[in-house]
Amino acid sequence: MPAITLPPDPRRPLRDRLFDLGVEFPCGGETGCGGCKVRVLAGEVAVTPLMRSVLTEEELAAGWRLGCEAASPGEVTLDVEQWSPVILSDNAPMPVESRPGKGAAIDLGTTTLVAQRVDLATGNVEAVETAINPQARHGADLMSRIRFEMERPGVLRALIHEVLSLMLDRLAPEEGFEEILICGNTAMHHLCCGFDVSPLAAVPFASPNLRSAEVM
Ligand code: FES
Numbered sequence: 001m002p003a004i005t006l007p008p009d010p011r012r013p014l015r016d017r018l019f020d021l022g023v024e025f026p027c028g029g030e031t032g033c034g035g036c037k038v039r040v041l042a043g044e045v046a047v048t049p050l051m052r053s054v055l056t057e058e059e060l061a062a063g064w065r066l067g068c069e070a071a072s073p074g075e076v077t078l079d080v081e082q083w084s085p086v087i088l089s090d091n092a093p094m095p096v097e098s099r100p101g102k103g104a105a106i107d108l109g110t111t112t113l114v115a116q117r118v119d120l121a122t123g124n125v126e127a128v129e130t131a132i133n134p135q136a137r138h139g140a141d142l143m144s145r146i147r148f149e150m151e152r153p154g155v156l157r158a159l160i161h162e163v164l165s166l167m168l169d170r171l172a173p174e175e176g177f178e179e180i181l182i183c184g185n186t187a188m189h190h191l192c193c194g195f196d197v198s199p200l201a202a203v204p205f206a207s208p209n210l211r212s213a214e215v216m
Pocket of ligand 1: 027034
């Protein structure tokens with residue numbers, strides 16, 4: 001889900017600024033349709049009586065608010081539900097060597113990201129987070145991303161680390177993860193690990209970084 005960060009603006013309520021950005025308010029707050037939901041990732045958006053009547057306690061605790069009633073005195077970072085595309089994930093149990101604890105499995109796609117919390121004793125998928133790969137704003141295809149990375153090294157790595165951290169924070173059990181597994185194509189792998197992508201930009205497209213390595 002794409003996130004937006006809005007600095008404080010004492011002249012315009014947050015609700016109006018969201019509307020200016022294209023967030024739609026289907027009922028204008030009249031019937032409590034819930035079609036304007038946003039999720040607070042950072043900052044404070046006060047809970048109003050309408051929000052209490054429309055949203056569940058669990059949703060409020062998870063940071064969900066109604067955009068049509070949103071107000072905040074400070075900077076906020078929000079997910080906008082209506083901007084979120086449907087991302088499909090296969091939540092079938094995974095083959096595991098049964099052991100205690102929870103693991104995370106991440107599908108690091110060029111366009112979309114799926115993170116699953118897995119019970120390592122049973123292989124059952126317990127929870128899922130999905131997001132658009134934020135690197136896409138710097139190139140929809142792999143070669144554009146590789147070119148961007150060569151021009152501005154590190155930007156794409158920071159972006160993917162930020163969104164994966166958010167997704168893992170939402171999925172993390174109290175005791176933390178025993179193991180995190182990330183799979184992706186070679187370019188996504190290099191951009192996530194911070195490896196030099198220049199070997200991927202020219203024939204024979206062979207990278208020296210395809211074996212095990214320690215990364216910080
Ligand atoms: S627009 Fe319907 S509840 Fe906000």
